Amino acid sequence: MAKKILFEHIDKPGIRHLEAYRQHGGYKAVEKALQAMSPAEVVSEVITSGLRGRGGAGFQTGTKWNFLAKPEGVPRYLVCNADESEPGTFKDRYLMEKIPHMLIEGMIVSSFALGVNTAYIYIRGEYFYLYNIMEEAIAEAYKAGWLGQNICNSGYNLELHMHIGAGAYICGEETALLESLEGKRGNPRIKPPFPAVAGLYGCPTVVNNVETIAAVPYIVNFGGEHYASIGIGKSTGTKLISASGHIKKPGVYEIELGLPVEEFIYSDEYCGGIRNDNELKAVVAGGSSVPILPKDLILKTADGHPRLMSYESMADGGFTTGTMLGSGGFIVMDHTTSIVTNLHTFARFYHHESCGQCSPCREGTGWMEKILHKILDGHGTLSDIDLLWDIQAGIEGKTICALGDAAAWPVASAIRHFRAEFESYIKDPAASRTFSHYDEKYKVHNVDAQS
Amino acid sequence: MPEITIDGKKIEFAQGMTILEAARSVGGDLVPPTMCYYSKLKDTGGYCRTCIVKVESESVKNPRALPKPVASCRTLAQDGMVVKNQTSPEIQEARAGIVEFLLINHPLDCPVCDQAGECSLQDLGYEHGKMNTRYEFERREFPQKDIGDKIKLHMNRCILCYRCVKTADQITDGRVHGVCSRGDVAEISTYIEKAIDNDFSGNIIDVCPVGALTDRTFRFKSRVWFTKPVDAHRNCDKCCGKVRLWYKGEEILRVTARKDMYGEVEEWICNECRFEKKRTTDWQIEGPSQIDRHSVISANHYRTPAMKKDLSNMILNSGIDASVSSADLTDKA
Amino acid sequence: MGSIKFSDKTMAKVRELILRYPEGKHKSALIPVLHLAQAEFDGWLSPETMEYVAEILNIQAIEVFEVASFYSMFNLQPRGKCLIEVCRTSSCWLNGAYDIMSYLENKLGIKMGETTPDGKFTLKAVECLGSCGTAPMLQIGKEYHENLTFEKIDALLEKHASGEFITNYC
Numbered sequence: 001m002a003k004k005i006l007f008e009h010i011d012k013p014g015i016r017h018l019e020a021y022r023q024h025g026g027y028k029a030v031e032k033a034l035q036a037m038s039p040a041e042v043v044s045e046v047i048t049s050g051l052r053g054r055g056g057a058g059f060q061t062g063t064k065w066n067f068l069a070k071p072e073g074v075p076r077y078l079v080c081n082a083d084e085s086e087p088g089t090f091k092d093r094y095l096m097e098k099i100p101h102m103l104i105e106g107m108i109v110s111s112f113a114l115g116v117n118t119a120y121i122y123i124r125g126e127y128f129y130l131y132n133i134m135e136e137a138i139a140e141a142y143k144a145g146w147l148g149q150n151i152c153n154s155g156y157n158l159e160l161h162m163h164i165g166a167g168a169y170i171c172g173e174e175t176a177l178l179e180s181l182e183g184k185r186g187n188p189r190i191k192p193p194f195p196a197v198a199g200l201y202g203c204p205t206v207v208n209n210v211e212t213i214a215a216v217p218y219i220v221n222f223g224g225e226h227y228a229s230i231g232i233g234k235s236t237g238t239k240l241i242s243a244s245g246h247i248k249k250p251g252v253y254e255i256e257l258g259l260p261v262e263e264f265i266y267s268d269e270y271c272g273g274i275r276n277d278n279e280l281k282a283v284v285a286g287g288s289s290v291p292i293l294p295k296d297l298i299l300k301t302a303d304g305h306p307r308l309m310s311y312e313s314m315a316d317g318g319f320t321t322g323t324m325l326g327s328g329g330f331i332v333m334d335h336t337t338s339i340v341t342n343l344h345t346f347a348r349f350y351h352h353e354s355c356g357q358c359s360p361c362r363e364g365t366g367w368m369e370k371i372l373h374k375i376l377d378g379h380g381t382l383s384d385i386d387l388l389w390d391i392q393a394g395i396e397g398k399t400i401c402a403l404g405d406a407a408a409w410p411v412a413s414a415i416r417h418f419r420a421e422f423e424s425y426i427k428d429p430a431a432s433r434t435f436s437h438y439d440e441k442y443k444v445h446n447v448d449a450q451s
Numbered sequence: 452m453p454e455i456t457i458d459g460k461k462i463e464f465a466q467g468m469t470i471l472e473a474a475r476s477v478g479g480d481l482v483p484p485t486m487c488y489y490s491k492l493k494d495t496g497g498y499c500r501t502c503i504v505k506v507e508s509e510s511v512k513n514p515r516a517l518p519k520p521v522a523s524c525r526t527l528a529q530d531g532m533v534v535k536n537q538t539s540p541e542i543q544e545a546r547a548g549i550v551e552f553l554l555i556n557h558p559l560d561c562p563v564c565d566q567a568g569e570c571s572l573q574d575l576g577y578e579h580g581k582m583n584t585r586y587e588f589e590r591r592e593f594p595q596k597d598i599g600d601k602i603k604l605h606m607n608r609c610i611l612c613y614r615c616v617k618t619a620d621q622i623t624d625g626r627v628h629g630v631c632s633r634g635d636v637a638e639i640s641t642y643i644e645k646a647i648d649n650d651f652s653g654n655i656i657d658v659c660p661v662g663a664l665t666d667r668t669f670r671f672k673s674r675v676w677f678t679k680p681v682d683a684h685r686n687c688d689k690c691c692g693k694v695r696l697w698y699k700g701e702e703i704l705r706v707t708a709r710k711d712m713y714g715e716v717e718e719w720i721c722n723e724c725r726f727e728k729k730r731t732t733d734w735q736i737e738g739p740s741q742i743d744r745h746s747v748i749s750a751n752h753y754r755t756p757a758m759k760k761d762l763s764n765m766i767l768n769s770g771i772d773a774s775v776s777s778a779d780l781t782d783k784a
Numbered sequence: 785m786g787s788i789k790f791s792d793k794t795m796a797k798v799r800e801l802i803l804r805y806p807e808g809k810h811k812s813a814l815i816p817v818l819h820l821a822q823a824e825f826d827g828w829l830s831p832e833t834m835e836y837v838a839e840i841l842n843i844q845a846i847e848v849f850e851v852a853s854f855y856s857m858f859n860l861q862p863r864g865k866c867l868i869e870v871c872r873t874s875s876c877w878l879n880g881a882y883d884i885m886s887y888l889e890n891k892l893g894i895k896m897g898e899t900t901p902d903g904k905f906t907l908k909a910v911e912c913l914g915s916c917g918t919a920p921m922l923q924i925g926k927e928y929h930e931n932l933t934f935e936k937i938d939a940l941l942e943k944h945a946s947g948e949f950i951t952n953y954c
Contacts, residue, residue, distance in 0.1 A: 075806070087873045087912040118806070125819070125857045126913050128926035128952045161804040166815050166855035168633075169911070183814035183847075185633070185854040190497035190525050201809055244875040244916035251917050288874060288912075331875055331916070345877045349911045352856075356611060356630075356637035358498050363552035366635040370588045387585055394548030397519040398500050629846045631853040642846040 002269070003230055005218045005238045006211070007254040010098045016133065018140040021101040027146055029217035033109045034154035037220070042113035046216060048224030050236035055081055055172070055209030056287060056327040057402075058311045067196040068114055069204040077205040078116040080107060080213050081177055082123040082130075085169040086287035087349055088329025091240035092210035094252040096123075096130050100137035104160065106213035108146060109220050111158050114206055118159045121210075122177050125166040134162050169353035173401045174207035175199075176355065187357050188401035211240055232258030235310035239325070241270075245332035248272035261285075261307045262299050265332065278334035282417075285314060286326020288346050289406035291413030292339070293323050319413065339418040340425050343410060344372040350407035361404040364395040368411055375422070378429035385422050389415055453530035457481045457504075458538045470523035470534055471502055475713070483536050484546075484575055486553070486660050487612035488524035491715055495617055496524035499610060500549050501575060505542050508533040520545060546579045555586040556635070557661075558607045566662030568675040571714060572610065591635065598628065598641045599648065601667050601726050602656060606638050609663035615639065615655035622719055623649040639663065650689055653725040657708045657716045668726055669697075669705040678704055680740035685733060689721035695740050696731075703729045709740070788836045794820055798840065811843055814851055818858060823951035827867065828859040856910070857952070864899040864906035866944040869923045872909050875916035884920045884932055885909060891941060904947045925950040 014020035021027070033042050047062030068076060080103065084092040096103060103121070111119045123131050138160055141147045149157045168186045170176045175189035178200050199205020215237060219227045228236045235257035241264070244250045249272035255264065264270045265280065274280050283298040284290060301307050302321035307314070314325040333342065347369040356362045368391050371384050392408035399405070415422065452463040455473050458481040464473040472490070474482045483504055488496030496502070503520040511531030520542060523534070536542060554576060561567045593606035611630065616639070619626030628647055631640040641647060647655070656664050678697040685692045697705040706725045708716040728734065790798060798817055805812040817837055818829060825833050829852050838845040852858045859867075868888065872881045885907075889895055892905050899906040915921040918930035922940075929940060944950065 084914050085912060088875055088916050090914040090916055093914050120804075124914070125815075125855070125952075126923065129928070132926075163804070163812070164816050164819060166819065167857035168855050180815065181812060182809070183811035183841075183843075183851065185630070185850055190522070192527075201806065242917060244919060245878050250919075284874070329916070331878070333878065337878065342874055342877065345872065345874045349873050351634065352911050354634040355854075356632075356634040358500055359549060359552045359610065360500055362611065362635050362637070363555055367552075367555060367586065367588075390548075390585075394545070394552065398503060398545055398549065400497060625844060627844070627846055629850045631850055633854045640849075642844075642849050 002254070002259070003238060003256045004254050005230070006095060006099075006102065006214055006240060015099050016097075016101075016137070018101060018137070018144055021099065025221075026101055027105055029220040030105055030108050030112075030146060031152055033112055033220050034152045034156050039113045039115055042109060042220060045219055045224035046113070049215075049219045049227035050224075050231075050234060051212065051215055051219060051227065052235070052311065053209055054211035054215070054239065054327070056086065056289070056324075058325065061208065061212055064196070064208075065110075065114060065206060067194070068206055069197045070115065071204070075118065075203050076114060076116050077200040077203055078107065078111045078114055078119040079174075079177065079181065079200060079205060079207045080119070080121040080210055081172060081174065081207050082121050082127070082210045083165055083169075083172040083177060084127075084210070084327075085124055085172050085353075086289065086327045086329055087346070088242060088244055088284060088287045088331040089327045090242045090244075091252045091328060093127060093130060094242075095210060095214055095240065096127075096134055100134050101141065102214045102217065103134075103210055104137055104141050104146070106216045107160055108151065108158055109216050110206075110208065110213055111160075112156055113216075116206075117157050118161075120161050120163045120181060120200075122163045122165060122171070122181055124171070125164055128164065131162055131164050138162065168355075169349075170355045170401075170403060173403065176401070177207060178205065185355070187355050188403075190400055230256055232308065232310050233312055235312060235325075239309070239328050241309065241328040241330050243271050243330045243332070245330075246275045246278065246334035246337070247332045248275055255309055257308075257310045258313075259309045261309055264309055264330075265299075271330075271332065274332065274334050276334075278336065280332065281335045281337050282333045282339060284323075284329070284331040284333075284410070286324045287329030288331075288349065289402075289409055290324040290326040291319055291322075291409050292342075292417065293321075293413070294417045297321050297417070298323075319409070320416075323413070338425075339414055339421050340372065340375060343414045344369070344376055346410045347372050347407070350403065354403060354407070358400045358404070360395045361399045361407065364391050364404075365407045367391055368407070375426060376429075380422075380426040380429070382423060382426055384426070385415060385419065453528070455528045455530075455532045455534065457534045458536050464528050468528050470504060470521075470526050470528050470532070471496075473528040474523065474536070478712075480537055483523045484571075484579065485524060485713070486571055486575065486610060487614060489614050489617070489658060489715055490713070492614065492617045492621055492658070495612075495614060497522045498613055499553070501546060501553075501579075503542060503545060503549070505535040505539045506532065507535055543579070547581055550575055550580040551585070553610050554580065554584065556591040556607075557610070558590060558592075560608070563671075564605075564608065564662040565665045565670060565675070566608075566659075569714070570662060571660035593638055596640060599667075601653060601722065602647060603665045603667045603670060604639065604641075605663050605665065606640075608661045609639055610661055611637060611639070612660055614658040614660070615664055618655050618658050619647075619649075619652070622654055623651045625649075650721050650723070651719060653722045654708065654716065654719050656725075657710070660714075666705055666707075666725070668729075672704045673699050680742060682709060682737040682740045683734035684737065685724065685728065685735060687721060687724055690724060691718040691720065692724060693718055694720055694724055694734075696734060696736075701731070703731060788825060788832050790820070790824060790840075794824055802841075810841055811847070814841060814843070814848065815855070817841065818848070818852055819953040822858060823953035826862065827865075827949065827951060828862050862899075865904050865947050865949045866924060867906045867908060867950065868940075869908045869910045869913070870896075871911070871913045871915060871919070871921050871923075873912040876912075876919040876921060879919040881920040884922070884937065887934055887937060891937070902947070904945070905941075923952075926952045 009024040051061045052058045171180045171186040173188045176186040180186040195205040231237050238254050241253050253270050266273045280295045282294050284292045301316045311325045316322045351365040351369040354361045354365045392411040395404045396408035462473050483502035485502045486499035502523045504523045506517040508514040510529035598604045627645050628641045656666050678699050681696045683696050695707050695709050696703045708720045801813040801816045802810045821833050834848045835845050838848045896907050896909045920932045921930045
């Protein structure tokens, strides 16, 4: 069995509640940190651990914490990003549903390390049932004295609150999240200043993903060096992978970073292979934003090495032949899948989720969806492929936030690796539909019912 | 003093200036075009992306090239920074792309738009746009919204620069309009059709870079290039009272704030000056406006006899030396 | 306003929500309070409801409208008693979401985005709800219904045929 950090006790009966969580070693990190460590020591352990942001960007958590400005007399905030909305990603949901106290414990230890006395968990509006689970767990923690005044007789105080969103993928972008938390539209802020200097209510703020925060208690308990010994190279520790699509066993898996992709897909411990023992066609390995890779390139890097589930190996070859580990949203497609149709669902998604602030993303995402729609409808021309390419290039790197890039990369990679499929679809749309029976249904739903 | 290099030209700047401000301090071709930035308002810019530039070296201390183009209006200049604007083919290409994005859903109704001739989008399209459009879908259309009898909102033309929202926020006492919805259906909207009723609301007309907000009292009265701008002032207890009158013959068709070479308002004016004072006797005439911009207005045929006569009359009435003023105008053309 | 007023219980909840944020930052409570308002006032936010919320939070009505119109979970038009939201993004599409949508449309005789004439059901296609591993899925109120089959849908429609008002905030 592979190393389990977050999931070690996930199936223990009653682990959703404080009593069972405590029985299995819960809140020990709070005791240790608050009674035996200084905030700087906690930060130092997190730096040593090499823990990287699990929301998608993979930035060193300790470094991010170190950036936090600490002006006298100004409150600082820690905000947990539980706005999980990246298509293909459902790990934070699983973690909060199964073992909510792990996140709370992480919030306490992290807040202590950062000198924060008020912290928020921003959860996406659609996860309302989870909001209730989290509220219940927080109430338990307050009652037991893990939250509130003078925690563990250390003199440290922390108020932790849930905050619910209302349906906007963009609020996963940290500055949009802060705007939303302030009761505004989820428009990403123009940076600088970064949240570490001016975040929530203009105060220094750290925003971390659920899975990142949940890893902190383990690091405090067992030390940063131990955590760094798990995983491979700069990809330390374990990662939750949300596996979906055409696999036998979809679900959330905790893997030790460095696991070969081939093993992840075909081993019975994880995905269990492709449904109906079909042929693997392509994988979107890190959530909808990251480049799609065809079978050959997802299983092996361009120079023939096995591709591993790590930040570095996934990125091997750059965007020409590689991709990104991202949020770990691992979408598997078998040989019946129409890449063009899948891309259309992504393009429609980004069109729907663009906040509309900056012109390339506002105008470009809709344009790309319309062209893909036209191709699916059988009216595409070969020049549409080049136009799609130009539009994504016109968006990438020119927007306020990363949503522009996220909308551009799937289009670029689909054309890069599956151009022939676009061409055959355009030349013979009727024949192409045999790629997948779903395409037959497409026309019924070609009108965006929401907007 | 710290120094930044833009398109090979070394420019001294004061700490705290943006790349754009440093560029504007010397002027000329190296100044990036802007659609949403507005120096007279706080927190503007960053949305339209037309002013993006390439940073080849961030600073003396950190001489790395930035991986992505940056919005020059929102990026601070640093000592030793090396920036490419006109001299970067990559930026020129990116800007052409952004102009294309701004135009795909624009109605291109310039022939019937009151902003034509003083429209930043027209200028931008002319200087940085492409010859043809590759957009073949229906253009976005918003239902007409009435926001009062003084200001006309034409949402189809809007490029969501946020200037009017910031103006209402910062100049008037409590804005009632804002940006609603999101993505490519986001729109400037008054809350449930409430009229924009405020002494300074008219300034949102002047800050609008396109024809989305126009003066209803001037609607379809004349093409702007057939009107003559004349500076004038009056004692006003609400605002500075310094305005620009737009004459056609003897008649004042429109009153606006005075604008600088970047088309930005010099000083805000009140609605009374803008909408109520349309007789020459309401004003102390200063003389013909000096317009530096390369717009159709400065290309006006002031030398034609009819125009000159009007102008001379006005200048005679105001007691200003006519020969100097009109020479100024034609030189700038 | 008159007719629009939170119940005492909801009002107590509103006060509790406001206290979660620092003094003077009560606008932070806007989104949670809009959820409460939507749940209490027929599942949608009318102009009157939004003005009421503005009044409670002491902010401009436009600030409420800007926010309410930004987030996809706020309905600015009346909806059916039971709002069925079907996910259609990648993983759900890979696992037959379009078939699910067609089935629902045929069963209810309406298209996505429409409400049945009796006002009981509204169908809405939505983007990824984070249920990719249990696709296809739909959401009714706060409940996720996953690994959908036509049989499951039949049962759901039957369950909600009574026309009971379903909200997500409870």
